[in-house]
Amino acid sequence: MLILGIDPGSRITGYGVLDVTTPKPQYVASGCIRTRGDDLAQRLAQVYAGVGEVIGVHGPGEFAIEQVFMSKNADSALKLGQARGTAIVCAANHGLPVSEYGPRQIKQAVTGGGGADKAQVQHMVTAILGLSGTPQADAADALAIALTHAYARLGLIRQGSYGGGGRGRGKASSWRDFRPE
Secondary structure, rough: OOEEEEEEEOOEEEEEEEOOOOOOOEEEEEEEEOOOOOOOOHHHHHHHHHHHHHHHHHOOOOOOEEOOOOOOOHHHHHHHHHHHHHHHHHHHHHOOOOEEEHHHHHHHHHHHHOOHHHHHHHHHHHHHOOOOOOOHHHHHHHHHHHHHHHHHHHOOOEEEOOOOOOOOOOOOHHHHHHHOO
């Protein structure tokens, strides 16, 4: 069973693929879908095509994506939401259940703290997966999203999902601090 994690963006969309057939998630692939041009519709089409290509190459069984967060720039937040929606539609069109996780939930699951910066996420993803090198920031974020979903599948954190049997949204627990409810 493979999980595809997506860190959406209208310019750079990170992706990470993990194998979760064993209790410890195993790295399969990661990278970035880089869009070109100034026309948003064309960039969204490139995001859709890129996510579709990753799905076609790796054949994941589940899809996890970061939830939209509000930023100071409303225009950027809208573009991010559109890129996110594009990736979700692509996953749905490929028959994948979609789960979503908030930025703090992802950081907490991977680093143990919800306020971690990108460098801390990169470091922990590299350590947890035993990677020989540090992935690019967007790819590391996508791997962190996939790890968060892997932990949710094990019942270590709560998840939100679309069409994927999630247990609803709730406060995240760090996988390091998991205690049965």
